[in-house]
Amino acid sequence: MSDPEKPATIDFSPASLDRLFQAHRSEFDRDLADAHNDTGREAVRIKWLGRKQGKLALYSSGYMQQAPSPDAKKEVGRRFNELKQHVESRLEGLASGSQSETAAGEAAIDVTLPGMRRRPGAEHPLIKTMHEIVAVFEAMGYSIGVGPEVETDYYNFESLNFPPNHPARDTQDTLLIAGQEAKPLRERLLMRTHTSPVQMRTMERQPPPVRIVIPGKVHRNDAADATHSPIFHQVEGLCVDENITFSDLKGTLDHAMKALFGSAVKTRFFPSFFPFTEPSADVQISCIFCGGSGCRKCKQSGWIELLGCGMVDPAVFAFAAQKQPAYDAGKISGFAFGMGVERLAMMKYGVSDIGQFYSGDVRFLEQFG
Amino acid sequence: MKILSNWLRSYLPGLTAGDRELAEALTLRGIAAEGIFDLGPGKGFLFEMDITTNRVDAMNHYGIAREAAAIYGLALAPLEAPLPAASGATQPAVEVRIEAPDLCGRFTARALSGVRIQPSGGAVRERFALLEQKLISNAVDATNYVTLAMGHPTHAFDRDKVEGAIILRRARKSERLKTLDGVDRLLDPEDLVVADERKVLALAGVMGGWETMIAPETKNVLVEAAWFDPLSIRRSSKRHGLHTDASHRFERGADFNAPPLASALVSQLLLSSGGSVEGELVDVIVPDAMARTAGRAAIPLRRGEVRRILGATEDGRGVDWERSQLVLEALGCSLQVEGPDACRVTLPSWRLDLEREIDLIEEIARIYGYNRFANTLPGFSGAVVSPPERAKEDTARRSLLAVGWSEAISSSFCSAADADMFAPQPGITVAVANPLSEEAGMLRPSLAPGMLAMLAYNLNRDVYDVQLFEIGTCFSAAPGRVDERPALSLGLAGSSAASPHLPSRPFGFYDLKGAVEELLERFSIRSIYFDALPSGAGPAPAWLHPLRSARAVADGETVACFGELAPAQARQRKLRQTVFVGEIYLDRLYRLPLRRPIARELSRFQPVRRDFSFIFPASVRWQQIASALDELSLADLAAFAPREIFRGETVRDSRAKDGKRPAGGLPADHYSILIGTTFQSFTGTLRDEELQRYSEAVVAALESLGGKQRG
């Protein structure tokens, strides 16, 4: 421990000078921090800036005398000036505050006025909902599949076991691309009515196992009203491997719904009909708002219908097998599922008019920021 | 479709379950009772059913009773309609000829004589009242009643108006028929018609004709019960815009074996108010049609396949094989056992939806109850891969959200005028054949028109501060296909309103450019520049303001066009506020990798700032100044930026009272600029003589561009 009144003998290398002056600076900072009132701060001032016995005065004379060369003097001088500046400015800053807290006539600011905010943009509720669903399946080992929004009749219908002129096609009013009449039906272009074509495209590209989740925009020739829109979004999934069973389908969707809505959510399955699955099912979840006791959102039933699903129809595998023979329905099996994003988002956020999703209305969108 | 629980019970004498329980049990088997209504004491319930399109066999009371019989393992009462013996000769009273055997698979005709047309009574009247079904006359009601009872549509003709034989044929060119709804229709040569030797009597399977309609004075009736080709009925129904209860059923595949029974049921009802059967039933069958329906070959069902597809049950025992066989029999299949683990299944004529083993497996699962299967998870195999664009799209989205842009989604369609205006090249627009409206007649070639529509939507509702982006697909025609490319649009109007009581700053071009820069900076770009859109030819979008718009060129590719909306477009869209719009060509941007941040060493030495005040001719762009400074290759020039730029009458000056002072002395077509520079070395504190040298170099470079240093 060195004598505080007298600078210790030092070597004048830049490194040790740096260390030394840093130590002085830290000591001053500590002194100042320990001084809690004006008296204390005055003591610090005298200790460091006192004209005769102040530390700075002592260091100045002491180090300068010891400095062995003009270069060393210069090095000391520069560091000393920096230290002095630091000490003076800190003490000065305190003085101006402590002498008088306010200048004459200065008024207090109104701290109750709103602050200056830089708001981030709002995520679109549909994109956000779609991401949430996709994330659940990604965590279960699903890859993301994408495909075109303009599809051929083959991928949108025929290869999914919607034969030409089949009544099932009536359920999906299709927007057709103009000028396709000269082409064979299967090559005609249309706006995809579901994201299922991506299932077929994926199977054509890769042999099983397949595990994909497909988010996307789809279109139907539906006149717009509060619950219908010609544009909407779907998330579909496909899982194909050896020994994939109906109970796997049930377990997968049950798990996914619990991951999305909480572990208390229950699922139940009803037989349904889709051309591309067999057996097919509609899935209801216990109402996420009332927990199943019945409320306005679930129309007092305690259940909300959310998904369509089923075991992939062997006819669909037969189409896939034209390009990938490994899709042999006798050896592999699989399931597919799909859900409407709008429906879920409307329920979740209490949106009553589906058209609001596509209006770009800033007042609507900013609610989701 | 409305179903009466008591009517169901009439076919299920052993049913003990209550009506509510029955509705629930059916619903869980896919025969969905969407609503159930108590009709009052002794009247049972009314079920509002929603039957999927593939289950036409269940769109009637007997079909639903059959489902209940399978679910509960009950006996189903047989449907019978014994008729009194035919009066007089056993000779058929009418001749039937099927001349279009591809369209009509079976046709039965039964002649009734001396019937009395009068209002219905008895069960028909009671049940129709509960179902709120309109009563017409006993003849018409009988056909409707039988359809509700067992699902097979029939038709009753006034036999005295039929001339000669009944002929099932295609309509002739220019042939017409006035249907029961009073509409005179021009028939198509592909329409199947029921005709006599002189005229068309009915549009087969869709609607009867006006002329042979049952009238109060009708005495003699011809009851038609037939089986028509589903596709033919569907086409006729569509062609004439006539969707009837009959066509709905026939086009989904009726029961080939049902016509004789349906005919008998109708006749029995009609004869209850008088009259007699005349001659035997005429029943003409097309063997090919029968082979495709009632005469289908048996299909195999294997126990192992049932297990492979359905998996585990909650009770751990799996689906019971014996019970499965009973279920199929209850649904109308007949089974021929082939060893302990297999059988051959003959399919019922009314279930054309059953064709394959998987269809039988579905029936087994359905009647067993889906919710009695276990929830299992498949083992994992394979790898997780994401499309490469995904991370890039996410990055673009996140970076814009972070700096205050909200995401929007607009229509995928636009008007023809907008398609032409916004297409990046002429002649690539794509039309929709059956658009919802003229305004949505084209696929959007750019996201800009949708963004402008959203800007207008907000401004028209007194929402003036708009800062939106959209990520979506744009479409363009290519030979034989439609190309899709991902794009991002930006729309900006109003001002940045940070706080209501502090001055807001109107948005301008540089706010939009800032967003573009923010976005581009996420990508690893070797060289990037912005320039004014080349006027005249080239990619200059006509919708952008000629003087206040720009493009961004990254590694030689135009990746964005943006700026103020062209005045003509603003006028056309009635936008009185200045709006800014831009499109980023994500397909091009996605070819670049995302930038990966790399930490670089930081200098330990003090930076020194130097400002240079210059006057430049208006033609000198910042890009040139920046290039000139870059080309100096001064390692110690750490940063430089344009600070104050003055082109008009005042210049900003923080020391002046109002923050401005007159510029004074600027020659015409010149501007003044304050260029702030920062020098910093990695090797030591910069010395005066070094700084002096650097300053001289900077000044010389700026002077070489025509700049004059201000004193």
Ligand SMILES: [Zn+2]
């Ligand atoms: Zn609820």
